[in-house]
Amino acid sequence: MQLSMTAAETARRVSEGELRPLETVDVFMKTAREREPNLHALLAVLEERAGHAAERLDASLSRGEGPGPLSGVPVVLDDGICVRGTPTTCASRMLEGWIAPYDSAASEMLDSSGAIICAKGNMDEFSIGCSTETSAFGATANPCDPGRVPGGSAGGCAAAVAAGYAPLALACDTGGSLLQPASYCGVYGLRPTYGLVSRWGVAALAPSMDQLGILSRTVEDAALALSVISGHDPRDAMSSPGDRPDYMAAVAVPDGKDARRPLAGRRIATVAEMRGGSDLAGACREALDRTLAMLAEAGAELVEVHLPLSFNHGLACYQVLLAAEASSSLARFDGVRHGLSAEADSLNSLYLGTRGKGFGREVKRVAAAGTYILGSDRYEDCYLRASNVRRRIVGELLDALAGCDLIALPTTPTTAFRRGEFDGDYFGMSLSLSFTVQASLAGLPALSFNAAGAGELPAGVQLIAPRRGEAGLLAAAAAIERVRASRDEAGERRSER
Amino acid sequence: MRHVYTPVIGLEIHVQLATESKLFCPCSTDYIGAEPNTNVCPVCLGLPGALPTLNARAVELAVRAAMGLSCEIHDGTIFHRKHYFYADLPKAYQVSQYDRPLADRGELYISGDGGSPKRIGITRLHLEEDAGKLVHSAADGRLEGARESYADFNRGGVPLAEIVSDPDIGSPREAREYVSALRRLVRYLGVSDGDMDRGSMRVDANVSVVKSNADTGEILYRGDRAEIKNMNSLRSVERALEYEIRRQRATLESGGTLERETRHWNDGEGVTTSMRSKEAALDYRCLPDPDLGPIEVSREMLDAIRSSLPEMPWEREARFIGDYSLSEVDAAVLVETPALADYYERCVRSGASPLRASNWVRTEVLRVLNERGVGIEECPVRPEELGLLVSMLDEGRASTTVAKEIFGLMVDRGLSLQEATDRCGAHGGLSQEDLELAAKSVLDANPDVLAEIMGGRDLKGKKRKFICGLVMKETRGRATPGAVEDVIARFLEGME
Numbered sequence: 003m004q005l006s007m008t009a010a011e012t013a014r015r016v017s018e019g020e021l022r023p024l025e026t027v028d029v030f031m032k033t034a035r036e037r038e039p040n041l042h043a044l045l046a047v048l049e050e051r052a053g054h055a056a057e058r059l060d061a062s063l064s065r066g067e068g069p070g071p072l073s074g075v076p077v078v079l080d081d082g083i084c085v086r087g088t089p090t091t092c093a094s095r096m097l098e099g100w101i102a103p104y105d106s107a108a109s110e111m112l113d114s115s116g117a118i119i120c121a122k123g124n125m126d127e128f129s130i131g132c133s134t135e136t137s138a139f140g141a142t143a144n145p146c147d148p149g150r151v152p153g154g155s156a157g158g159c160a161a162a163v164a165a166g167y168a169p170l171a172l173a174c175d176t177g178g179s180l181l182q183p184a185s186y187c188g189v190y191g192l193r194p195t196y197g198l199v200s201r202w203g204v205a206a207l208a209p210s211m212d213q214l215g216i217l218s219r220t221v222e223d224a225a226l227a228l229s230v231i232s233g234h235d236p237r238d239a240m241s242s243p244g245d246r247p248d249y250m251a252a253v254a255v256p257d258g259k260d261a262r263r264p265l266a267g268r269r270i271a272t273v274a275e276m277r278g279g280s281d282l283a284g285a286c287r288e289a290l291d292r293t294l295a296m297l298a299e300a301g302a303e304l305v306e307v308h309l310p311l312s313f314n315h316g317l318a319c320y321q322v323l324l325a326a327e328a329s330s331s332l333a334r335f336d337g338v339r340h341g342l343s344a345e346a347d348s349l350n351s352l353y354l355g356t357r358g359k360g361f362g363r364e365v366k367r368v369a370a371a372g373t374y375i376l377g378s379d380r381y382e383d384c385y386l387r388a389s390n391v392r393r394r395i396v397g398e399l400l401d402a403l404a405g406c407d408l409i410a411l412p413t414t415p416t417t418a419f420r421r422g423e424f425d426g427d428y429f430g431m432s433l434s435l436s437f438t439v440q441a442s443l444a445g446l447p448a449l450s451f452n453a454a455g456a457g458e459l460p461a462g463v464q465l466i467a468p469r470r471g472e473a474g475l476l477a478a479a480a481a482i483e484r485v486r487a488s489r490d491e492a493g494e495r496r497s498e499r
Numbered sequence: 500m501r502h503v504y505t506p507v508i509g510l511e512i513h514v515q516l517a518t519e520s521k522l523f524c525p526c527s528t529d530y531i532g533a534e535p536n537t538n539v540c541p542v543c544l545g546l547p548g549a550l551p552t553l554n555a556r557a558v559e560l561a562v563r564a565a566m567g568l569s570c571e572i573h574d575g576t577i578f579h580r581k582h583y584f585y586a587d588l589p590k591a592y593q594v595s596q597y598d599r600p601l602a603d604r605g606e607l608y609i610s611g612d613g614g615s616p617k618r619i620g621i622t623r624l625h626l627e628e629d630a631g632k633l634v635h636s637a638a639d640g641r642l643e644g645a646r647e648s649y650a651d652f653n654r655g656g657v658p659l660a661e662i663v664s665d666p667d668i669g670s671p672r673e674a675r676e677y678v679s680a681l682r683r684l685v686r687y688l689g690v691s692d693g694d695m696d697r698g699s700m701r702v703d704a705n706v707s708v709v710k711s712n713a714d715t716g717e718i719l720y721r722g723d724r725a726e727i728k729n730m731n732s733l734r735s736v737e738r739a740l741e742y743e744i745r746r747q748r749a750t751l752e753s754g755g756t757l758e759r760e761t762r763h764w765n766d767g768e769g770v771t772t773s774m775r776s777k778e779a780a781l782d783y784r785c786l787p788d789p790d791l792g793p794i795e796v797s798r799e800m801l802d803a804i805r806s807s808l809p810e811m812p813w814e815r816e817a818r819f820i821g822d823y824s825l826s827e828v829d830a831a832v833l834v835e836t837p838a839l840a841d842y843y844e845r846c847v848r849s850g851a852s853p854l855r856a857s858n859w860v861r862t863e864v865l866r867v868l869n870e871r872g873v874g875i876e877e878c879p880v881r882p883e884e885l886g887l888l889v890s891m892l893d894e895g896r897a898s899t900t901v902a903k904e905i906f907g908l909m910v911d912r913g914l915s916l917q918e919a920t921d922r923c924g925a926h927g928g929l930s931q932e933d934l935e936l937a938a939k940s941v942l943d944a945n946p947d948v949l950a951e952i953m954g955g956r957d958l959k960g961k962k963r964k965f966i967c968g969l970v971m972k973e974t975r976g977r978a979t980p981g982a983v984e985d986v987i988a989r990f991l992e993g994m995e
């Protein structure tokens with residue numbers, strides 16, 4: 003597999019004039035043209051926009067203007083992120099042909115960092131689903147095994163990064179919709195702290211959990227992208243002010259006495275409730291054990307925490323809140339202002355026609371469930387109860403994180419499942435989010451990376467940190483990356499002998 | 500057994516807050532006359548990905564209103580999404596407040612039916628966003644039967660304070676009093692322009708009737724309440740409630756029962772008609788809005804707002820009655836808007852007697868404003884100049900007729916007081932010679948009256964006054980009473 007350069011390397015070469023922005027766009031377009039017929043990772047290729055952006059960047063560099071941190075780096079955005087003047091469909095017939103009239107905060111920040119937005123990634127319709135199979139415009143294949151799903155909802159973005167179209171993609175994570183595809187496709191997935199990255203211009207699913215995140219092939223690229231997209235945005239009332247640490251410093255190679263044991267003094271916890279679980283696939287358990295060994299090698303102290311509520315009730319709690327908020331977020335698609343509008347002779351038939359035709363089965367199921375849950379006679383029993391459980395889960399997680407620096411656990415209970423395996427079995431499929439909803443409910447940052455054995459299907463392991471603990475996540479992942487690299491080197495030396 | 504039927508009325512009033520921008524986005528709130536869908540943005544159109552940010556000024560104005568109503572104001576209350584589908588509601592939910600309003604438990608005093616002040620409890624005051632407007636092509640402007648409908652979102656997202664009264668209002672007249680007291684209050688506080696005809700203040704009423712035994716007072720039946728919508732003026736509030744109470748009473752008298760329902764007031768036909776029954780009532784599926792944090796109302800903010808509150812209208816009214824010896828009715832007219840009350844006080848401060856200034860403002864000034872259809876801010880006569888003019892009357896330097904002529908010149912020609920007075924001439928252009936001629940001709944024409952005065956038979960001075968009146972008439976009101984009295988006195992002295 004011919005992988006494109008990392009974002010950091012691309013930006014360095016473009017800044018130093020070794021590589022022209024148009025060339026990086028060409029590589030993207032060429033790779034996409036070759037792989038798309040088999041993968042279908044993208045919903046729109048923004049060839050013209052990317053070309054213009056590359057030319058503008060070229061001109062500004064030749065005028066001697068300072069390069070941005072992502073100069074010339076091709077980026078894919080999931081199709082729920084608005085980019086002015088380009089189609090934004092959320093993978094739904096409802097928004098087919100809708101051209102976003104404004105820019106998301108993310109696309110603004112990418113543009114000004116020199117990054118080149120090249121394409122919109124496929125996703126589950128309105129982010130509802132775990133396999134990208136609910137996309138109204140066709141499913142995406144997993145680049146590691148075309149018979150398997152890339153995960154979802156951000157399956158298109160994860161596949162595009164894994165297949166080497168681009169070193170970076172941004173997608174929205176609600177309950178693992180970015181972490182789970184990262185795990186299935188074998189790439190890094192970073193879900194930042196709720197409020198660290200602006201949601202302005204990102205189509206909502208469950209606003210209390212939605213968080214824009216990063217998919218990349220190296221931990222350094224994740225840190226680089228986070229430096230660009232994080233920060234306070236007054237247009238997002240949930241965006242939190244505050245200083246940001248230097249994320250690039252967190253992934254830099256440590257020097258001096260720390261070099262061999264960079265995680266010395268760090269306490270990293272496993273979750274008691276998860277380790278004994280019979281639902282955990284062998285490959286995922288092995289991925290965790292492999293990771294724990296590397297963390298220990300890097301100097302971390304391994305401990306154990308108990309999170310009974312989070313792991314016994316997290317998923318159910320999440321499902322209730324997700325449906326309730328999603329039904330509200332999806333209510334605005336009524337055929338009056340934007341997107342699909344059915345032929346109708348009355349307002350009611352306009353609603354029924356538009357929503358009947360525009361939404362797919364899963365979206366309707368969740369919207370109907372949410373509408374049921376919010377009914378005034380069920381509100382207390384369903385929504386309010388789930389909100390209270392959520393509060394207790396948050397408390398449980400924060401208590402646990404008071405006694406350790408990071409929590410380590412598999413990102414998903416299994417590796418990528420086969421396409422069509424859960425057709426119509428929403429509940430079965432949603433079990434793939436069993437280990438990711440906790441961070442979402444608590445607004446905590448989580449970072450997933452591939453820890454599968456050589457030649458195996460990707461299997462992600464995630465680290466969860468306290469709020470705004472991204473630097474700690476990145477540092478730990480960087481330490482693991484270096485341990486793995488030194489082992490690989492040692493292995494190569496052995497095989498050479 | 501004799502029965503009495505007692506109406507029970509509570510009002511829900513939406514007051515449009517006088518902010519420059521909308522509740523959750525920077526769009527202008529100035530939608531009257533604006534080209535449709537020009538004051539809009541991704542937020543107020545509910546585009547995918549758009550997020551609300553709370554307008555701090557709207558919170559401040561709502562807090563001002565809550566203070567004027569002596570409410571308890573709560574820090575950290577939240578917004579809820581109230582869901583229903585309608586073409587004028589872009590997100591298919593209205594951002595409003597549900598079980599935790601910004602303020603509650605307040606009061607407003609009105610003039611009750613018994614003649615004395617009556618306390619009306621305020622249940623709650625909360626912030627919410629307005630919906631857009633639909634324009635239908637049907638002849639009657641309603642949705643039913645329209646072939647085409649257009650949605651204009653210029654008004655969508657404009658901040659409203661919803662003020663809910665306790666069911667303390669006992670009659671249509673009290674309802675009218677309550678609405679006008681509230682309107683006066685929001686104008687004083689600068690919270691809203693309170694214009695009902697422009698929709699800045701919209702009144703819905705909850706009305707029910709209680710049937711009881713006239714002799715024992717025992718309650719025999721409590722009717723379910725009807726919610727009345729579409730009352731667009733003070734007059735229509737009163738008329739709609741009168742009609743609805745009659746209708747409910749007639750229903751009970753004929754043995755019928757009253758169901759909870761929503762009714763529409765038809766101003767042209769003077770009737771209310773049923774819009775939807777309780778069974779069809781909407782379930783708003785309220786959800787705490789996850790895009791908005793709690794509304795922060797800090798102690799410092801409350802202190803700052805409290806110290807910026809103006810004199811309340813009832814305080815000003817009491818002061819006008821006490822300081823200026825005005826009647827209650829006159830004081831009420833003058834304090835209706837802060838601008839009018841200010842105008843009056845500036846007039847008095849420049850030297851006019853309070854009573855005469857009150858008469859002039861309430862009659863001459865308001866007449867001019869009515870004729871021109873403008874507010875007091877656009878009155879062509881500055882209050883200081885009116886004050887000087889009134890003091891000319893006070894001091895006998897001008898007759899009423901001349902003063903009115905001067906006022907007329909100032910209004911019609913835009914002249915200053917000095918210019919208008921010059922145009923009319925000193926003493927209204929009447930020379931001393933003219934005045935003496937007029938006096939002489941009156942005395943000549945009334946020798947018997949003159950004889951009575953000269954003969955000492957005019958003990959109460961009535962004849963003398965009669966003569967002065969005739970002289971005034973002879974000068975066509977241009978002479979001041981003082982000048983006429985002077986000239987008559989001199990003539991009489993000369994005859995002795």
Ligand SMILES: [Zn+2]
Pocket residue numbers: 521524525526538539540541542543544656
């Ligand atoms: Zn707007």
